[in-house]
Amino acid sequence: MLKNELFLKACRREGVDQTPVWIMRQAGRYMKEYRELRKKVDFLTLCKTPELALEASMLPVEILKIDAAILFSDILIPVEAMGMDLSFTDSGPVLGNPIQNEEQVESLTVPLVEEKLFFVFDAIRLIQKTLEGRLPLLGFSGAPYTLATYMVEGRTSSNFYKIKKLLFSRPDLVHTLFKKLTETVTRYLQLQIRAGVQAVQLFDTWAGTLSPETYREFALPYTQQIVESLRPEGVPIILYVNGGGGLLELMAGSGVDVVSIDWRVDIKEAKERIGSRVCLQGNLDPCFLYGNPANIRREVKRILEGFGRGNGHIFNLGHGILPDTPVENAIALVEAVHEESRCFH
Amino acid sequence: MLKNELFLKACRREGVDQTPVWIMRQAGRYMKEYRELRKKVDFLTLCKTPELALEASMLPVEILKIDAAILFSDILIPVEAMGMDLSFTDSGPVLGNPIQNEEQVESLTVPLVEEKLFFVFDAIRLIQKTLEGRLPLLGFSGAPYTLATYMVEGRTSSNFYKIKKLLFSRPDLVHTLFKKLTETVTRYLQLQIRAGVQAVQLFDTWAGTLSPETYREFALPYTQQIVESLRPEGVPIILYVNGGGGLLELMAGSGVDVVSIDWRVDIKEAKERIGSRVCLQGNLDPCFLYGNPANIRREVKRILEGFGRGNGHIFNLGHGILPDTPVENAIALVEAVHEESRCFH
Numbered sequence: 166m167l168k169n170e171l172f173l174k175a176c177r178r179e180g181v182d183q184t185p186v187w188i189m190r191q192a193g194r195y196m197k198e199y200r201e202l203r204k205k206v207d208f209l210t211l212c213k214t215p216e217l218a219l220e221a222s223m224l225p226v227e228i229l230k231i232d233a234a235i236l237f238s239d240i241l242i243p244v245e246a247m248g249m250d251l252s253f254t255d256s257g258p259v260l261g262n263p264i265q266n267e268e269q270v271e272s273l274t275v276p277l278v279e280e281k282l283f284f285v286f287d288a289i290r291l292i293q294k295t296l297e298g299r300l301p302l303l304g305f306s307g308a309p310y311t312l313a314t315y316m317v318e319g320r321t322s323s324n325f326y327k328i329k330k331l332l333f334s335r336p337d338l339v340h341t342l343f344k345k346l347t348e349t350v351t352r353y354l355q356l357q358i359r360a361g362v363q364a365v366q367l368f369d370t371w372a373g374t375l376s377p378e379t380y381r382e383f384a385l386p387y388t389q390q391i392v393e394s395l396r397p398e399g400v401p402i403i404l405y406v407n408g409g410g411g412l413l414e415l416m417a418g419s420g421v422d423v424v425s426i427d428w429r430v431d432i433k434e435a436k437e438r439i440g441s442r443v444c445l446q447g448n449l450d451p452c453f454l455y456g457n458p459a460n461i462r463r464e465v466k467r468i469l470e471g472f473g474r475g476n477g478h479i480f481n482l483g484h485g486i487l488p489d490t491p492v493e494n495a496i497a498l499v500e501a502v503h504e505e506s507r508c509f510h
Numbered sequence: 511m512l513k514n515e516l517f518l519k520a521c522r523r524e525g526v527d528q529t530p531v532w533i534m535r536q537a538g539r540y541m542k543e544y545r546e547l548r549k550k551v552d553f554l555t556l557c558k559t560p561e562l563a564l565e566a567s568m569l570p571v572e573i574l575k576i577d578a579a580i581l582f583s584d585i586l587i588p589v590e591a592m593g594m595d596l597s598f599t600d601s602g603p604v605l606g607n608p609i610q611n612e613e614q615v616e617s618l619t620v621p622l623v624e625e626k627l628f629f630v631f632d633a634i635r636l637i638q639k640t641l642e643g644r645l646p647l648l649g650f651s652g653a654p655y656t657l658a659t660y661m662v663e664g665r666t667s668s669n670f671y672k673i674k675k676l677l678f679s680r681p682d683l684v685h686t687l688f689k690k691l692t693e694t695v696t697r698y699l700q701l702q703i704r705a706g707v708q709a710v711q712l713f714d715t716w717a718g719t720l721s722p723e724t725y726r727e728f729a730l731p732y733t734q735q736i737v738e739s740l741r742p743e744g745v746p747i748i749l750y751v752n753g754g755g756g757l758l759e760l761m762a763g764s765g766v767d768v769v770s771i772d773w774r775v776d777i778k779e780a781k782e783r784i785g786s787r788v789c790l791q792g793n794l795d796p797c798f799l800y801g802n803p804a805n806i807r808r809e810v811k812r813i814l815e816g817f818g819r820g821n822g823h824i825f826n827l828g829h830g831i832l833p834d835t836p837v838e839n840a841i842a843l844v845e846a847v848h849e850e851s852r853c854f855h
Contacts, residue, residue: 323668326832329797333805376773376795378812410756411775428721430756450721452674460678467723487671 167363168299172233176364176401176422178444178477184469184506185232186499187303189405190485191225192237196492198224208253212238215288222292226300228492229499233364234292234300236357238285240307240368241315243353246281247273247345249316256320263319263327270342278352285353286360293361304362306353308369308391308404309346310384313339325374332383339383347387351394358398366403366425367391373408373427380412385419392420403446407484410435417442427483433471444477449498451482454490458497465501474509512708513644517578521709521746521767523789523822529814529851530577531844532648534750535830536570537582541837543569553598557583560633567637571645573837574844578709579637579645581702583630585652585713586660588698591626592618592690594661601665608664608672615687623697630698631705638706649707651698653714653736653749654691655729658684670719677728684728692732696739703743711748711770712736718753718772725757730764737765748791752829755780762787772828778816789822794843796827799835803842810846819854 167173171185192199202221203211211217221237241258245251250261264270279286292302307315315321317328331339354365372384392402403423404416410430417424417439425446426435432448439445453464465480472478480502486495512518516530537544547566548556556562566582586603590596595606609615624631637647652660660666662673676684699710717729737747748768749761755775762769762784770791771780777793784790798809810825817823825847831840 321668323666326797329795330800333798333801373774376793377776378809379773379795408753408774411779428724429718429753431722434756448721450674450724452671453678455675456678464723 166298167301169232169301172301172303172479173363173401175477175479176403176444180476180510182507182510183503184478184480184509186480186502187231187233187235188225188229188486188495188498189482191229191231191235191495192221193486194488195486195490195495196224196228198228208239209251212242213284215284215291218284218288219291219295222288223295226296229495231499232300233303234296235303236285236289236292236305236362238288238305240305240370241312242282242285243276243278243306243349244312244316246276246278247349248276249273258315258320260315260319264316264342267338270338270345273342273345275345275348278349278356282353282356286356289357289360289362301363302361303364303366304354304357305366305368306350306357308367308372308384309343309350309387310375311369311371312346312350313342314371316342322371325371329374332379336383343383343387347390351391354391354395355398358395358400362400364401364403365395366405367421369404369406371407373406373410373412375412377411377415380415385415388419388421396420405446413439423479425481429483431471432468433473436472436475440475440477444479445472446479446481448481448483451484451487451490454482454486454494454498456494458494458501461494461497462501462505465498466505469502469506469509472509480506511643512646514577514646517648517824518646518708518746520822520824521748521789525821525855527852527855528848529823529825529854531825531847532576532578532580533570533574533831533840533843534827536574536576536580536840537566538831539833540831540835540840541569541573543573553584554596557587558629560629560636563629563633564636564640567633568640571641574840576844577645578648579641580648581630581634581637581650581707583633583650585650585715586657587627587630588621588623588651588691588694589657589661591621591623592694593621594618603660603665605660605664609661609687612683615683615690618687618690620690620693620697623694623701627698627701631701634702634705634707646708647706648709648711648748649699649702650711650713651695651702653712653717653729654688654695654732655720656714656716657691657695658687659716661687667716670716674719677724681728688728688732692735696736699736699740700743703740703745707745709746709748710740711750712766714749714751716752718751718755718757720757722756722760725760730760733764733766741765750791758784768824770826774828776816777813778818781817781820785820785822789824790817791824791826793826793828796829796832796835799827799831799839799843801839803839803846806839806842807846807850810843811850814847814851814854817854825851
């Protein structure tokens with residue numbers, strides 16, 4: 166059906182003739198076209214205006230020649246729908262009235278997602294109409310633990326002490342919170358799929374700050390529930406954890422199709438540990454894109470060689486692309502992956 | 511010679527009757543006695559006044575009943591001696607004129623450590639006199655990569671983009687910087703040992719943000735050089751990396767006696783991977799000390815069971831103890847380790 170099936174085939178660990186590649190946060194500030202778009206509207210308005218989200222989503226498709234389009238949105242969109250006050254500053258998201266007590270958890274609603282987040286589903290339909298089957302479209306959401314970190318810390322934390330203090334002193338409270346988040350995220354992703362995305366990524370970005378045992382208690386069960394509920398929808402599910410090197414087996418055990426890893430674990434080791442069960446996505450350090458194209462190509466080759474022959478590799482960065490990345494280096498990355506990967510297929 | 515030899519025996523993987531324990535940053539703001547001390551002087555003055563450093567170093571010995579005293583100092587002390595402007599604010603260290611170019615690297619001197627840092631060696635002699643052989647005294651320094659992160663970022667970074675941009679765009683420059691740092695750190699630790707510390711810990715705290723390949727290129731060779739130069743001094747060497755789960759084999763390959771791990775890798779897995787070559791130190795998440803003593807004891811047991819029988823385990827946190835930790839929980843931790851570990855020896 167699709168003109169470019171590389172990404173979906175790799176998700177299912179089927180044979181491809183070159184390794185597919187996309188870039189986390191591929192529509193972003195590093196592109197002058199994106200900065201132009203942002204001159205007109207703030208970030209949240211961009212997310213909530215389907216015509217503009219379409220424009221942003223299409224930029225990397227046209228400029229980078231990547232193998233998957235990704236819905237332009239933010240992982241925190243469902244949190245706002247639950248009743249929290251969300252805004253974006255230059256240094257990232259800010260949540261008003263961070264959660265500290267029982268009453269605040271009680272007051273959070275599991276929203277009627279179809280009504281509250283209609284703009285997301287509208288954007289998906291618009292993007293699919295524009296893509297005309299050229300590429301698959303990927304949807305996404307934050308996973309419960311990671312969403313909770315923002316809700317409790319109030320912003321991107323550097324140490325996550327507040328959420329962890331709550332985990333270890335009020336486990337009952339956080340489990341109540343996680344249940345509400347799980348219900349919301351499940352419904353949100355179901356509706357994204359029904360609107361037309363062909364795969365979804367769960368961003369449990371900050372779960373890599375947990376020990377394997379704590380991950381098993383506070384994050385994994387909710388990821389498993391979401392995955393189980395989404396199974397009947399029939400699309401591949403990707404789980405991303407930054408710094409998840411100690412969690413690989415648990416991540417693979419969640420039932421997802423693809424485990425997305427960062428650069429701090431060798432992809433060869435990751436393949437040995439879980440490559441027989443899932444597809445791997447990753448794992449270039451985004452900072453490599455500060456270097457020159459020759460060094461980028463060298464590192465791409467090293468990662469491709471690390472994965473070696475065999476199906477089930479989607480090339481990506483280990484974290485979102487950085488705002489001051491030269492766009493030509495992102496283009497060079499995509500080219501290098503396509504050219505250097507052919508000999509492994 | 512020592513009354514309590516648990517720590518040094520564990521470093522050498524010799525038999526002990528209970529698992530030794532100390533706590534990174536064990537003299538710190540979580541203790542009211544320490545806060546009293548800090549009312550009189552700022553942090554840097556405390557580090558530089560041997561009589562006060564002695565007082566701080568002795569607090570956890572008296573209050574916690576730990577198995578190793580640690581020199582009260584800061585990992586950045588050698589950096590100031592190299593000519594950088596160092597100060598401490600409530601949110602951590604600040605370095606004036608962060609390094610950005612060739613000229614700044616050139617202008618850094620390899621200091622005459624014995625003259626510049628005499629106060630450290632004086633403090634060591636004072637502490638040893640006061641300890642009277644009750645406990646071993648541990649010295650330490652930042653490792654070159656971690657010191658460089660502060661010198662380039664100017665403070666504790668949350669993402670380390672500046673240092674990594676320099677790594678990937680100016681590898682020649684950073685290697686020059688690392689060479690100067692290696693020379694300084696080597697001499698600094700040699701003189702700490704000669705002044706009386708019975709073991710040293712290299713804090714390569716932020717090297718866990720590197721991929722294994724990048725660690726191999728930019729951090730490991732310098733750690734190896736330092737370890738090799740210190741070998742003739744005959745004391746155990748500990749290497750600590752926060753988030754080093756992907757680097758365990760490389761860390762063990764550096765030649766150190768003890769690898770100190772954080773909580774994000776299971777200690778059972780760490781033992782399987784490198785336990786035949788080195789002693790392991792770790793690995794409780796400091797945030798567990800926000801909970802209650804019963805939960806702390808349960809987690810201590812889980813970690814002790816994870817390591818299981820056999821020699822070569824020093825119990826510690828996976829990172830420094832947090833300023834708002836209840837002191838009674840730190841006391842409960844030490845007690846729990848001593849009591850629960852006996853059945854494994």
